[in-house]
Amino acid sequence: MTAAPEFDPATLDGLDRGIIGIDGLWCPSCAAAAGRAMTKVPGVTSAEVSYAGASVALAWEQGTDLGAVARKVSAMGYRLTAPDMGDDMEARIVAEMRRVSIRLVVAIVFGMWTMVLSILLYINPDNIATGEIGRALAMAAGATALPVVIWAGAPILLAGWRTARVGVPGMDSLVGLGVLGAMVASIWSLVAGHSEIWFDTAVMLVILLTLARLVEMSTLRQSSRAIAALRTALPETARRIDTHGVAHEVLASEIQAGEHIRVAAGERVPLDGQLINNDSSFDTSIMTGESVPRTIVKGDFVEAGFINLSRMIEISVSAEIGKRRIDVMGVDIANALHARPEIHRLADKLARVIVPLAITLATLTLVVGLLMGLSGEDASLRALSVLIIACPCAVAIAAPVSHLAATGAAAASGIHFRTHAASESLGAIRRVLFDKTGTLTEGRPVLRELQLRPDLKRERILALVAAAENEVVHPVAEALRQAAKDSEPLKSSQSERCDDGVKATIADKKVLVGSRGFLLRHAVSLPELKQDAGLTAVYMAIDNAWAATFFLGDTLRPDAAATISQLREAGLTLGMASGDAPAPCHHVGAIAGLRPEEILAACTPEDKAELVEAGAGPTAFVGDGVNDTLAIVRADVGIAASNASPATIALADVVIAKGGMTAVGEAIAISQKARRVLRQNLVFSVVYNVLALGLAVFGTVPPLAAAVAMAASSLMVITNAARLRAGASKIKPSTEHNTGTPAERRHLGVQT
Structure with missing residues (x-):
């Protein structure tokens, strides 16, 4: 894979903001540290770094030296590049996943022997730990731990150092402290002639965090194609009409505003523009979510992504690639992805306290011990016990193991939490907004009711309408053909497609199928029939006499x-x-159980995004189409419904692979349980550290007992997190949720 080109500050001359790529990010903590460092450059007003997108949304004052920003990032071990808008992101993440997988395999293979040897020393059969055999076992455990720490753990230690150096220590700093503390203490113990070692602690921390990182990267894999997924929804070519009226197929990127293009029936519109020759029916669901095709007349505007359903049309292009509405949405989405702040998990906040506290307490214990007249060895042993207990192993693994357990429990139900934040924050939402078409509904029209002339049979009518609509590319035509799949097939001898209907000759009968106006224009007398709200009526006549009305919805x-x-x-x-x-x-809302004031119709993608941001509390948005993507990224938690579009899946925090709407409730329940387990783990870890530190400072906990206690605390955290695998119960009412008072419902921005 070709490396991304170096960032050239000249490409942003005259601007005060832009999106720039970053190469070399290892984790979200790295992203946070890089952002913090960039904001320290004079003139930089904000730097929101996206780990998933390997890029930063940077804003600066006029005259700012962007070269200084590049040098600052380079000093941290990263590299500013030209922004990657999605074409190579997946390949980059897959390559990184491959490297992390190799490190994990090495860590497990060598770490397994370290664990076995350490357990033998802890059990101490026949008192072998005090003799030469114990020392040999301890040295062997150290030898097998070295590849784990030096090679597999190197990125963790490097990331921990980078984040600590700029004042934002996070999970990597916690784990790095634990790994280094355990290794230094073990080596010191061996040099002093003892067999007490803690190599297993270092190995366990490296394996757990590497595994958590691999899972996190796999869930971010689709996010790397967010903007590219929007582009793939549109054709790459267009038919340009030359001065002689002849159409030539060229790349859509070559078309400029003011030129004319031609789009055949059944094709997707590649560029925004104005209809200049014919009216036509369009599937506009990509941008509006409308389940029923919409007629757009000559002189009105169409947008890239619409599907032309009726006839050949010509368009005067008003917006070339990069300026189309869907392109503007892509930029908004990119900014929203960067602007959405990383959730500062409690474990990361604790890291900023525990890292300096551990080092300070160990140093003070050594100094005070020496001042109290203790020997150098006794004072060092006390300091060693403090450092071992203060190494926040349980705190460091509390969030990763909770996320892994929640991810596993959700995956068993066809639910994919794509980030740590999603598995934790979904359980705290107070409001859920749904798209309609394809989310609450199946997303395609079906025959709901058929009204017949008394002398006709249902099977015959369905066979005739299927034959008439056989060549039509249209969701309504597909629904009619699907309704007739069990009828005996017929073949039309002649067929003509019109704007709002079709004429066909079938078995010597003249058949008309179309809208009410279509049949009235052909002098067909139609009965007054009651139509249910929300249904589309399609009329049929045989030999100029009304025969049937199909109601689809x-x-x-x-x-x-x-x-x-x-x-x-x-x-x-x-x-x-x-x-x-x-x-x-x-x-649909009434059938689903929604109140009139909770329903907002005719929303543009921008309307949905504004609606999400207007809420009083954390909001989840559930959608399936491209028109939902902006709301997906603006929501606190974006959820892609079953069978969602690639763009929606690429941007969502939670993806429902199976289970339909039921899985949405189950995902919230799993997240609620994950939050409880995480809090329990963090509380237990902090209480353990505080109590054990007090004992260690006064010398009542020897180093070996400290190591056993630390291992036991980590095991307790892992065991508690494993309870998530048992499955989540029904969503529980919580004090975090409101009950939807009228005042709060007004935040929905909807009216009856």
Whole structure:
């Protein structure tokens, strides 16, 4: 894979903000440290670093030396590059995953022997630990631990040093302190002629954090293609119309504003522009989420991503690539990904206290011991005990093991937590907003009702309409063909596609299928039929006489109403934000159990994003389409529903692979349990450290007992986290959730 080119400050001349790539980030802690360092450069006003995107959203004052920013980052061991907008990100992360996997295998292979030898010394059969055999076992344990620490653990130690150096020690600093403390104490013990060692502690910390990093990187793999996923939804070529009216296929990137392009029926529009020759019907769901095609007339504007359903059209391009609405959304999404701050987990906050505290207490214990008249060896042993106990192993692994356990429990149910933050923060949300089409509903029209002329049979009518719509590329036509799949197939001898209907000759019968206006224009008398809200009517005539009316509509997911009810009982504020028309939105919302004031229809992607940000508490947004992506990244937790688009999956914090709407409730329940377990682990770890440190300072805990106690505390944390594997119960009401008072519901920004 070709390395990204060096960052050239000249490319940002005249600007005061931009997105710049960063090469060499190892973890989110590294990203936080790099951002902190960049903000110390004079003139830099903000630096939001995205570990997933390996880039920084940088803002600066006019006249700022961006070269100084590059030099600052280079001094930390990283490199500023030209921004990678998604083409090579996945390859980069896959390559890094491969390297981390090799380090993990090496750590496990060598670390296994370190563990076995250390356990023998702890058990001490026949008192072997005090003799030459014990010393030999201790040295062998140290020898097998060296490859784990020096090679597999090198990135952790380096990241810990980098983050500590700029004043933001995090998980890597915690683990690095534990690893170095255990190694130094063990080597010192061997040099002093003792067989007490703590190499197993160093090995365990390296293995656990490397495993956690590998899981985290695998969940970030899709995020690397966020902006690229938006681009892949659009065609790369367009048919340019020359001065003689002839269309030539060229790259869409070559088309400039003011030029004309041609789009055939069934094709996706590549560029924004104005219709200049014909009206046509469009599938606009990529941008609006509308379940029913929309007619756009000559002179009106169409957007890149729309699917032309009816006829050949010509468009006068108004926005070339980079300036299309979907491109602007891509920039907004990139900024939102950077602007969304990393969750400062309690473990990372504790690290900033524990790291300097451990070193300070160990040093004070040594100095005070010497002043009290203790021998150098006794004072050093006390300081060693303090350092071993203060090495925050349990604190360091509390968050990773909780995340790993939550990820495993969720994966068994087809739910993927893509980040540490998602597994922790989803359980704290107070509000859930849903898209409609494809999220609460199945996302495709189906035949809901058929009204027939009394002398006709259902099977015959379905066979005729399927034959008439056989060549039509349209969601409604597909729904009619699907409804007739069990009928005897017929073949039309002649077919003509019109703007809002189709004419066909089938078995010597003249068949018309289309809108009410289409049949009225052909002098067909239609009965006045009652139509349910939210359904689309398609009329059919045989030999110029009305024959049938087909009512089509989207279908609510089977588990949607039960999930809405469950979330409401848990005290969450609920809402729907859809780009569809008001009638189908309120129809579906009522069936799902949503109140009228909780439903907002005809939303643009920007409207949905604003709605997310208008909430009074942490918000989750559940969606499936490209039009949901901006809301997905602006939400505290973005959830991709089953069968979501690649762009939505790439940007979501949580991905529902199976389980439908039920899985949304289950994901929240798992996260709630994960938060409880994490808090329990952190509280236990802190209490253990405080109590054990007090004993160690006064010399009542020998180094060997300190090592056993430290191992026991880590084992307790791992065992407690493993309870998540037992599965999560139903969502529980919490004091963190509000009950959706009228005032809070007004934050939804919706009206009846």
